[in-house]
Amino acid sequence: MSEETAEGETDDRRDGNGDGTEGGPADDEREYRQVLEAVRDRVDPDPDERERLREVADRLAERAESAATDRCPDADVVQVGSTARDTWISGDRDIDLFVRFPPELDRDTLEEYGLAVGHATLPEGHEEYAEHPYVKGTVEGFDVDVVPCFRLESATDIRSAVDRTPFHNSYLEARLDEDLAADVRVTKQFLKGIGAYGSDLRTRGFSGFLTELLVCEYGGFRPLLEAARDWHPQVELDPESHGQASFDDPLVAIDPTDPERNVAAVCSAANVARFQHYAREFLAEPAVEYFEPAAPEPLSPEAFRAHLERRGTTPVAVRFDAPDLVEDQLYPQLRKSLDGVTTGLDARGFDVFRATAMADDAGVLLVELAVDERPAVERHEGPPVHVQGHAAGFYEAYDADPDVYGPFIEGDRYVTEREREFTTAREFLESERLFDVGLGAHVETALEERYEVLVGAELTGLLEEFGTELREYFEPTP
Amino acid sequence: MSEETAEGETDDRRDGNGDGTEGGPADDEREYRQVLEAVRDRVDPDPDERERLREVADRLAERAESAATDRCPDADVVQVGSTARDTWISGDRDIDLFVRFPPELDRDTLEEYGLAVGHATLPEGHEEYAEHPYVKGTVEGFDVDVVPCFRLESATDIRSAVDRTPFHNSYLEARLDEDLAADVRVTKQFLKGIGAYGSDLRTRGFSGFLTELLVCEYGGFRPLLEAARDWHPQVELDPESHGQASFDDPLVAIDPTDPERNVAAVCSAANVARFQHYAREFLAEPAVEYFEPAAPEPLSPEAFRAHLERRGTTPVAVRFDAPDLVEDQLYPQLRKSLDGVTTGLDARGFDVFRATAMADDAGVLLVELAVDERPAVERHEGPPVHVQGHAAGFYEAYDADPDVYGPFIEGDRYVTEREREFTTAREFLESERLFDVGLGAHVETALEERYEVLVGAELTGLLEEFGTELREYFEPTP
Numbered sequence: 001m002s003e004e005t006a007e008g009e010t011d012d013r014r015d016g017n018g019d020g021t022e023g024g025p026a027d028d029e030r031e032y033r034q035v036l037e038a039v040r041d042r043v044d045p046d047p048d049e050r051e052r053l054r055e056v057a058d059r060l061a062e063r064a065e066s067a068a069t070d071r072c073p074d075a076d077v078v079q080v081g082s083t084a085r086d087t088w089i090s091g092d093r094d095i096d097l098f099v100r101f102p103p104e105l106d107r108d109t110l111e112e113y114g115l116a117v118g119h120a121t122l123p124e125g126h127e128e129y130a131e132h133p134y135v136k137g138t139v140e141g142f143d144v145d146v147v148p149c150f151r152l153e154s155a156t157d158i159r160s161a162v163d164r165t166p167f168h169n170s171y172l173e174a175r176l177d178e179d180l181a182a183d184v185r186v187t188k189q190f191l192k193g194i195g196a197y198g199s200d201l202r203t204r205g206f207s208g209f210l211t212e213l214l215v216c217e218y219g220g221f222r223p224l225l226e227a228a229r230d231w232h233p234q235v236e237l238d239p240e241s242h243g244q245a246s247f248d249d250p251l252v253a254i255d256p257t258d259p260e261r262n263v264a265a266v267c268s269a270a271n272v273a274r275f276q277h278y279a280r281e282f283l284a285e286p287a288v289e290y291f292e293p294a295a296p297e298p299l300s301p302e303a304f305r306a307h308l309e310r311r312g313t314t315p316v317a318v319r320f321d322a323p324d325l326v327e328d329q330l331y332p333q334l335r336k337s338l339d340g341v342t343t344g345l346d347a348r349g350f351d352v353f354r355a356t357a358m359a360d361d362a363g364v365l366l367v368e369l370a371v372d373e374r375p376a377v378e379r380h381e382g383p384p385v386h387v388q389g390h391a392a393g394f395y396e397a398y399d400a401d402p403d404v405y406g407p408f409i410e411g412d413r414y415v416t417e418r419e420r421e422f423t424t425a426r427e428f429l430e431s432e433r434l435f436d437v438g439l440g441a442h443v444e445t446a447l448e449e450r451y452e453v454l455v456g457a458e459l460t461g462l463l464e465e466f467g468t469e470l471r472e473y474f475e476p477t478p
Numbered sequence: 479m480s481e482e483t484a485e486g487e488t489d490d491r492r493d494g495n496g497d498g499t500e501g502g503p504a505d506d507e508r509e510y511r512q513v514l515e516a517v518r519d520r521v522d523p524d525p526d527e528r529e530r531l532r533e534v535a536d537r538l539a540e541r542a543e544s545a546a547t548d549r550c551p552d553a554d555v556v557q558v559g560s561t562a563r564d565t566w567i568s569g570d571r572d573i574d575l576f577v578r579f580p581p582e583l584d585r586d587t588l589e590e591y592g593l594a595v596g597h598a599t600l601p602e603g604h605e606e607y608a609e610h611p612y613v614k615g616t617v618e619g620f621d622v623d624v625v626p627c628f629r630l631e632s633a634t635d636i637r638s639a640v641d642r643t644p645f646h647n648s649y650l651e652a653r654l655d656e657d658l659a660a661d662v663r664v665t666k667q668f669l670k671g672i673g674a675y676g677s678d679l680r681t682r683g684f685s686g687f688l689t690e691l692l693v694c695e696y697g698g699f700r701p702l703l704e705a706a707r708d709w710h711p712q713v714e715l716d717p718e719s720h721g722q723a724s725f726d727d728p729l730v731a732i733d734p735t736d737p738e739r740n741v742a743a744v745c746s747a748a749n750v751a752r753f754q755h756y757a758r759e760f761l762a763e764p765a766v767e768y769f770e771p772a773a774p775e776p777l778s779p780e781a782f783r784a785h786l787e788r789r790g791t792t793p794v795a796v797r798f799d800a801p802d803l804v805e806d807q808l809y810p811q812l813r814k815s816l817d818g819v820t821t822g823l824d825a826r827g828f829d830v831f832r833a834t835a836m837a838d839d840a841g842v843l844l845v846e847l848a849v850d851e852r853p854a855v856e857r858h859e860g861p862p863v864h865v866q867g868h869a870a871g872f873y874e875a876y877d878a879d880p881d882v883y884g885p886f887i888e889g890d891r892y893v894t895e896r897e898r899e900f901t902t903a904r905e906f907l908e909s910e911r912l913f914d915v916g917l918g919a920h921v922e923t924a925l926e927e928r929y930e931v932l933v934g935a936e937l938t939g940l941l942e943e944f945g946t947e948l949r950e951y952f953e954p955t956p
Contacts, residue, residue, distance in 0.1 A: 232864045233890065250890065269890040273863035277887065280870065311883075312854035312901065349829070353853065354895075375831065375848050376790035385751035386710045392758065395956075405789075408954035409755065412711065412728065412747040417832075423790065476886035478873075 032222075035286040036186065042291070043185045045090040053083055056142050057095045060121055064097050064146055067120035071113045074102045076151070080169040082208055085176055087184040095144045097121070098166055100151035107132075107159075114148025121146045131160040155257030167257040168209055175216045183221040184212050186291075190221070193291040194278045196271040202331040204268040206275070213239065213253055213263060225279040233272060277478045298467020299474060301460050307474045308456065313353050314372040316425050317459050318434075320451040322363040323442035330359055333440025338365050340437035341429070349374045350425040358469045363446065364462060366473065372425045372455070382407060382414030429453045513764040514664065514699075520769070521663045523568040531561055534618050535573045538599055542575050542624055545598035549591045552580045554629070558647040560686055563654055565662040573622045575599070576644055578629035585610075585637075592626020599624050609638040633735030645735040646687055653694045661699040662690050664769075668699070671769040672756040674749040680809040682746040684753070691717065691731055691741060703757040711750055755956045776945020777952060779938050785952045786934065791831050792850040794903050795937050796912075798929040800841040801920035808837055811918025816843050818915035819907070827852045828903040836947045841924065842940060844951065850903045850933070860885060860892030907931045 045053070061077050068075035081096035082088035099117050101110050111132055118125060118135025122144055125137025134147040147162055155167035176184065191197035191206050199207035206214075217237050218224040233250035236243075243254035247262045250272045255261035282290045299307075308315070318341065323330065334357035342352045351370040358364040382394040391414060398407045398416045405417035422428040430453050435444065454461060463470060523531070539555050546553035559574035560566035577595050579588050589610055596603060596613025600622055603615025612625040625640055633645035654662065669675035669684050677685035684692075695715050696702040711728035714721075721732035725740045728750045733739035760768045777785075786793070796819065801808065812835035820830045829848040836842045860872040869892060876885045876894045883895035900906040908931050913922065932939060941948060 230866070270887050273887050273890045276863050277873070310854060311895075312852075314853075349848065351827070353855075353857065370827065370853050371849050374790075375792075376788060377831075379831065385754050388708070395755070405952075406954050407956060409748050409751050409956045412751045414956070417789075474883075476884050478885060478887045478892070 032286045035288055036221075038288050039186055039189060039291050040182065043089045043189045044182065045088065049090060052140075053088075053093075053095070053142065056140050057083065057097075060095065060139060060144060060146075061097055064099055064117055064121040067117040068099050068101075068113070071116060072101055072105065075113070075117075076100050078166050078169060080165050082184075082212075084169060085172055085184075085212070086178075086181045087172075087176065087188070087208070087212055089185050089188055093142045095139075095142050096165075097144065097146050098162070098169075099146060099148045100166060101148060103150045103152055103157075105150070110148050110150065114146075117148065118146035131162060134162075155255075156259075158258075164255075164257060168255075171256050172209075172212050172216070176212065180215055180220065183224075184215045186221045187211050187215050187224060189291045190225075190278070190282070191275070192293050193289075194274055195293065196274050199266045200331075201266070201328040203271075204266050205271045206267055207263070210253055210263045210267065213237070213256070217253075225283055228276050228279040229283060231272070231276050233269070235272070274478055294472075294477070296468055296471045296475070299463060299471040300467075301463055304460060304463060304470065304474070305457065311368075314369045314425070314456055315459050316367050316369055316372065316429065316456075317454040317462060318365040318429055318447070318451055319454060319462070320363050320443070320446045321449065322359045322361060323446045325442055327359075329442075330363075331357075333443050334359060334363060334365070335440075337439040337443040338367075340439050341365050341367060341434070344434070344437035345369070345425055345428065348422055348428055349378075350428070354473075356469070356473050358462075358466050360465050362465060363443065364466060366459075367425075369425055374420055374423050376420060376423055377405065377417040378420040380404075380416045380418050382416065384412045385409065385414060386412065426453050426455050510700075510764045513766055516766050517664055517667060517769050518660065521567045521667045522660065523566065527568060530618075531566075531571075531573070531620065534620055535561065535575075538573065538617060538622060538624075539575055542577055542595055542599040545595040546577050546579075546591070549594060550579055550583065553591070553595075554578050556644050556647060558643050560662075562647060563650055563690070564656075564659045565650075565654065565666070565686070565690055567663050567666055571620045573617075573620050574643075575622065575624045576640070576647075577624060577626045578644060579626060581628045581630055581635075583628070588626050588628065592624075595626065596624035609640060612640075633733075634737075636736075642733075642735060646733075649734050650687075650690050650694070654690065658693055658698065661702075662693045664699045665689050665693050665702060667769045668703075668756070668760070669753070670771050671767075672752055673771065674752050677744045678809075679744070679806045681749075682744055683749045684745055685741070688731055688741045688745065691715070691734070695731075703761055706754050706757040707761060709750070709754050711747070713750070752956055772950075772955070774946055774949045774953070777941060777949040778945075779941055782938060782941060782948065782952070783935065789846075792847045792903070792934055793937050794845050794847055794850065794907065794934075795932040795940060796843040796907055796925070796929055797932060797940070798841050798921070798924045799927065800837045800839060801924045803920055805837075807920075808841075809835075811921050812837060812841060812843070813918075815917040815921040816845075818917050819843050819845060819912070822912070822915035823847070823903055823906065826900055826906055827856075828906070832951075834947070834951050836944050838943050840940075840943060841921065842944060844937075845903075847903055852898055852901050854898060854901055855883065855895045856898040858882075858894045858896050860894065862890045863887065863892060864890065904931050904933050 057079055061079055065077040068077060078098050078100060079096065080098050081094060082092065083095055088094070099114060101113060115127060115133055115135060122135055122137030122139065125135040125146070127133050128136045134145060136143070136145050138144065149162045149166065150159055151166070152158060152163055155164050158164050188197060188208065188211050191211060196205040197203070198205045199210070214224050214237070215221060217239050218227050234252060235250065236252040238254040240254070240256045242259040244259040247265070249262055249265055249267065250269045251264040251267050253263040255263050278290060323333070325333070338355055338357045342355050345352050345367060350372055353368045353370040355367045358366065383390040385391050394414050395407050398404050403419055407414040407416050409415070422431065428434070434447070439447065535557055539557055543555040546555060556576050556578065557574065558576050559572060560570065561573055566572070577592060579591060593605060593611055593613060600613050600615030600617065603613040603624070605611050606614045612623060614621070614623050616622065627640045627644065628637055629644070630636060630641055633642050636642050666675060666686065666689050669689060674683040675681070676683045677688070692702050692715070693699060695717050696705050712730060713728065714730040716732040718732070718734040720737040722737040725743070727740055727743055727745065728747045729742040729745050731741040733741050756768060801811070803811070816833055816835045820833050823830050823845060828850055831846045831848040833845040836844065860876070861868040863869050872892050873885050876882050881897055885892040885894050887893070900909065906912070912925070917925065
C-alpha cells in the first residue's frame with residue numbers, strides 16, 4: 001500500500017487520502033491502514049490456498065484442452081473468472097474453464113462437444129442449462145464449471161452471453177496488477193459487507209466484473225470510495241470511450257468489450273445509494289465492521305409484538321407455497337406480485353405503508369397497512385348533469401336503488417354513496433379480485449393452488465421461517 | 479295559457495309542448511295544464527291582495543315623492559322590485575321605493591336627503607346600511623324599503639349597485655306582459671320548491687331579477703324548462719347582445735343594462751345542475767310537489783344512529799358560538815373554514831368523505847371521515863443520498879434519534895419512519911394546529927373563544943338544533 005500521508009486529493013492511481021477531520025491526518029491514515037490490513041488478512045488467499053487452487057485448475061484445464069482438441073484440433077481452453085485473475089476472496093472455490101471452439105462450428109456440434117469435454121474433465125459432473133448447456137462438478141472441494149463457447153474476433157460478434165466472458169477476462173488480465181487485484185478483493189468484501197454485492201435479481205447489486213472494472217477505472221479501493229462519496233447519479237463510466245447507447249440506470253459502466261452494454265444495468269438505485277452511503281461512512285470512520293455482512297438474529301415474537309404496538313400499523317401477509325424457480329426468476333415475480341397487491345390495496349383505500357416480499361419454502365407478500373379498514377360506503381361519482389343520456393341513465397338507475405345514498409348533486413355532477421365491495425384488506429385479499437392485480441405468472445399459479453392471509457399478530461407464525469427477513473424489515477438499516 | 483296541443487317545438491313565445499312519451503301527448507298536456515293551474519292558484523295574488531298592496535304602495539310613493547321634491551325639486555320616486563312588476567308571489571309583502579336624485583347632488587347630501595325622505599315616508603322606520611344607508615319600516619303588514627339613489631342616463635354610469643335597480647326595473651317593465659309575469663311567478667315558485675331560489679350567499683341560487691330575465695329571454699316557464707333540460711354549461715345569455723367580458727361561471731346572463739356584469743355570477747354549478755335536473759324530472763312527469771319547498775322532519779336520534787351504523791364512517795363536528803354576522807357574511811366564512819379543516823384533515827391522512835357547515839346559534843363544521851385514525855408512525859422522506867450536505871445532515875440527525883425507524887434507503891433516498899403528530903382526527907382538531915388551516919376570520923375568532931369537538935355518537939347532541947340540516951345531510955336529494 002502507498003504510505004503517503006499528504007492531505008487532499010492525489011494523482012496516485014491507487015491511494016487517495018482520507019479527509020478526516022478528527023485526530024489529525026496521520027492518525028486517520030494509521031487507522032485506515034490498520035483496518036485495511038485486517039481486511040486483507042481476511043480476504044487474501046494464503047500461498048497454500050492459492051497453490052492448491054492453481055494445481056487443481058491447471059490439471060483440469062489440461063484435461064479439458066486434451067478432450068477438446070481430440071474433437072476439434074482448433075479448440076482451446078481459457079481459465080476465466082476471479083480465480084483466474086487473482087481477484088478471488090479467500091474461501092471462494094469457483095474454477096471456471098471456458099472451452100473455445102472456432103466460430104465455424106455449428107451450435108449443435110458446439111453443444112455436443114462442450115458437454116463431452118465437460119464430462120471428460122469432470123467425470124462426476126452433471127449438466128446444467130444457462131443460455132446453453134454446460135457441465136458442473138466438484139473436484140477436491142472446488143466448484144468447477146466447464147462451459148463451451150465460440151472463439152470470436154471481437155466481443156461485438158458474440159452469439160450468446162458466455163462468448164463475452166473470455167473478452168472480459170483478457171481485458172481485465174491486461175489491466176489488473178497485483179495491487180489492483182488486492183484492492184478488488186477488498187472492494188468485493190466491502191460490497192458483501194454492506195449487502196450490495198451480486199448481480200443476481202434478488203440482490204440487484206454490483207457484479208464481480210463491475211467491481212473489477214470500477215477498481216481499475218478509479219485506480220483502487222480508496223479512490224473508488226472517494227469518488228463514490230461524491231457521485232451524482234447518473235454516474236457514467238466508459239473505460240474505452242466507445243459508448244454508443246444511452247441508459248436510464250443510475251450507474252452506467254459501458255462494457256469495455258461492447259459499446260452498447262451497461263455492465264451495471266442490474267444495479268438498483270438503492271444499491272448505488274447504499275454504496276455511496278457506506279463509502280462516506282467508512283471514509284469518515286474506517287472500521288472492519290463494514291466488511292462483515294450483517295447476520296441479524298431472527299426477530300423474536302416479543303420484539304415483533306413490540307413493533308406492532310409501537311407502529312400501530314396492520315401488517316398483512318399473503319403466504320403461499322413458493323414456486324419452484326431459481327431466485328433470478330422468482331424474485332422478479334415476487335416483486336411484480338407485490339407491486340400488484342400494493343396497487344390493488346391502495347386503489348381500494350387500504351393505504352400501504354411499506355411492503356416486502358420474502359421466499360423460502362413459502363413465498364410471502366408482506367404489506368404493512370396504515371389503513372386496513374374502510375367505511376361501509378364509498379363515493380361513486382356520476383356524470384355531469386348536463387351529459388344528457390348518460391346523466392339520466394345514472395340518475396334513474398341509482399334513484400331506484402334503495403341501497404344507495406342519493407343521487408345528489410355536487411358541483412355539476414350526480415354523486416351517490418354506495419356499498420363498498422371490501423371494507424377490510426383481508427376481504428379483498430381473500431377474494432377473487434386478488435387475481436386481477438397483475439401477479440407474477442408462477443406466483444399466480446401458486447396462489448390459485450392455495451394461500452392464506454395473515455393479519456396483525458397472526459404474522460407471528462412467519463417468524464420461524466422468516467425471522468431474519470422480518471428483523472431486517474422491522475429494524476431497517478441503510 | 480296557450481292551449482295548443484301540437485307536438486314538438488313551437489315558436490310560440492310562451493308555451494312549448496312536452497314531449498312526454500307515456501299516456502300520449504294529449505294526456506300529458508292535460509296533466510301539465512292541471513298542475514300549472516294548481517300552482518297558479520297558489521302563487522297568483524288575488525284581486526284583493528293586489529288592491530291592498532297597490533293602495534299602500536301608491537300612498538307611500540306619493541308621500542315619499544312629496545318629501546323628496548320638498549328637498550330637491552328635481553327628485554322623483556319609482557316603485558321597483560317584484561311588487562312593482564306584478565311578478566310577486568301571493569304572500570310576498572315587499573314594497574321597494576327608490577328615491578332618485580339628480581347626479582349633480584353630492585353623495586353626502588344624497589344620503590342626508592334619502593334618510594329624511596325615508597323617515598318622512600316611514601315615521602316608524604329605522605335606518606339600515608347596505609352600500610349606503612336607507613330606511614326600512616313596516617306599514618300595514620308590508621315590509622317597505624325607501625332607498626335613495628342617483629338618476630343616471632345609463633346604467634354604466636352607476637356609482638353604486640342601488641343606482642342600477644331602476645334600470646333593471648324599466649328594462650323588465652317594458653318586456654313583461656301579463657302572461658310572462660304570471661310565468662315569472664310560477665318559475666320563482668319552482669325554484670323555491672327545488673331549493674335553488676335566492677342569490678344570497680347561503681343559497682347561491684337564482685335571484686329574482688335573473689329569474690325574470692330567463693323567463694323573458696326564453697319566452698315563458700315551459701320554454702325555459704325545455705331549454706334548461708338541454709343546457710350544456712357554460713350557458714350564455716346576452717339579451718342585449720352587448721356582452722364585453724368573459725366569465726367562468728356555469729350560467730352567464732349578461733346584464734341588459736351593463737355589458738360587463740353577469741347577473742348569474744352568484745349561481746353555483748350545483749344550482750344550475752339542480753335546475754336542469756328538476757326541469758327534466760318535471761317535464762317528464764309534472765307534479766305540484768316540485769313547487770313545494772322540502773320541509774324535512776328533523777332527523778331522530780334513532781335514524782341518526784342507524785345512518786352511523788349503515789355508513790361505518792366517523793362524523794366529526796367542530797361546534798362553536800356562531801359569529802354575529804348576516805348570512806351573506808357568515809356562509810362564505812363557514813365555507814372557507816370548512817375547506818380549511820377538510821384540507822388540514824386530508825393532509826394528515828384523515829380522509830374526508832363528505833362535509834358541510836351549519837349555523838344557527840351555534841356554528842358547526844361537520845366533516846364525515848372515512849379514516850379517523852392513523853398509525854403511530856409516518857413516513858418521512860429524506861433527500862436523495864447523492865445530495866451531499868443535505869443527505870449527510872439528514873442521516874446524522876435521524877441516525878442519532880432513538881425514536882425513529884431508519885434511516886434506511888428506498889430508491890435513491892433516505893427514508894425514516896417517525897412518530898406521527900396526530901393519530902386521531904380529534905387530536906388534530908383539538909390542537910393549536912386547527913388555527914393553521916385557513917379559517918374564516920370571524921370563525922377563527924369564535925374558535926379562539928371556545929369550541930368543542932364531537933365525534934361519532936356524540937353528534938347526537940346536535941340533533942336538537944340542527945335536526946333538519948342533519949336529515950338533509952344524511953338523506954341527500956338532488
